[in-house]
Amino acid sequence: MLEVCLLGTGGMMPMPRRYLTSMLVRYNGLSILTDCGEGTQIALRQAGYSPNPIGIMCFTHYHADHISGLPGMLLSMGNSDRTEPLLMIGPRGLERVVGALRVIAPELPFEIKYREIKEASEDIAFEGGFIRAFRVNHNVTCYGYSIEIKRSGRFDAEAAKAAGIPLKYWNRLQHGQIIEEDGVRYTPDMVMGAERRGLKVTYSTDTRPTDSIAENAKDADLFICEGMYSEADKFEKALEHKHMMFKEAAQLAAKAQPKEMWLTHYSPSLFKPEQYMDEVRAIFPAAKAGKDGMSVDLNFDED
């Protein structure tokens, strides 16, 4: 099971009852946090989580509303006696920006590892899955992220029998091991069917629409996408500051066909996002206006 929580839904500045946009994904004991603006640690606690198990942090870019909560989050992780290293992923400049912010969080009981993304798309593996960073189109270098969980194929007992593989090796083959005995070699592909559909959540914010976003969100279980402005007269502003309209997010989702899309990163001027969802759903029906603390448990298909 992959648990996804949209901790906040605000853009630009945190507000009473709307924290800054940030996503927490939990899988198999690992928490992955994407973006950490001012107040994210409060939103995290409000949603019932703790900072301690965050093993990976992804940053889309270094505008304050996406990273200003980092020093406090690091200190709270440190205060909870965490000692495991923390992996940070983000565009070029990551170590420099984090280093500067750590002027007020200089001492931590855990190591920080940095992975600076330079290519248009890069994959970073973790146990059971991988994170794909893909470049988007903002006024500074900015990345979207997909978090994917792999699912192996079904074990084919008939194939194993037909190949004469001793029963005692079945379990190890099923877990991906290669076995050699008396000059005979047994490999997992002899007993395993094709890889099955896994789980995927895609997060993209602070960008104009791009083909790459639609490709990266393709068939995602959940696509969390920026919808900074809803009203047509804000389009100039969206163009100027390289943000996205509700409708544009809907059009991306219509191309990508995720199972569901949630909008987020609302302008402070946007009071009731729900009011504008009809025109979004006219383009892509499985759309929801994200709310602070909204969460979902994603499970493998039953097959």
Place this chain on the structure above:
Amino acid sequence: MLEVCLLGTGGMMPMPRRYLTSMLVRYNGLSILTDCGEGTQIALRQAGYSPNPIGIMCFTHYHADHISGLPGMLLSMGNSDRTEPLLMIGPRGLERVVGALRVIAPELPFEIKYREIKEASEDIAFEGGFIRAFRVNHNVTCYGYSIEIKRSGRFDAEAAKAAGIPLKYWNRLQHGQIIEEDGVRYTPDMVMGAERRGLKVTYSTDTRPTDSIAENAKDADLFICEGMYSEADKFEKALEHKHMMFKEAAQLAAKAQPKEMWLTHYSPSLFKPEQYMDEVRAIFPAAKAGKDGMSVDLNFDED
């Protein structure tokens, strides 16, 4: 009128329903903010204020819970098209720390002026009053602040008449001007009584009790004081990390005799400060457990 609002009452980390300790003082169109931890701009808006009119910011010290909200606050001030310069006051290192944090808030439409406090006590004047910074005793250099509004004496019409001062000069003398005419010199002290009691609010946090705190809070209208821990078994912790117990704050107040004391900067482990106030009030009766957003309007004595 001096308006004082305790924006938050938390220490160490911001929590749902308890923002970090910060005080907003408003006088005559000027807002003075003391400390700005993560979430202070949210607390400020929650209490109904705006970041724009903040003309002076005081920092007690540079632990994250007292300054981590600065980049976001500066950006919010910039977004509201503020152009007036901002004066920052704090211990040595102010410009270096703020400079580092501004890696995520590099462009602002207003100038920042720095006043680094080096002496045990320093006064900084503003129109109508002054701020007194006084060193306290924490594990890094830390200052408390008093904000004082001056009040001139009463105009003494009898004295003016007796001295034969022409009526046309009375108003100017009353406003502090010196007048010379035909070799005769009229000075305000000829017509004004002794300076009357003004207004004073004193703020001290992150410190062990010191005589200087009691002296500086002497006769304040409001003394906002750290009460990090309430239970006796936390005393070792208070000593180690140089914080204050509820009782110790009460003893300081008993010496200083402010009109009222509010406790703040509660440990995250302290859920209901009100439960421990009886023993505080046994020592100093005019004590309140501070709450987020608690405010008071201080007025000159009626005399």
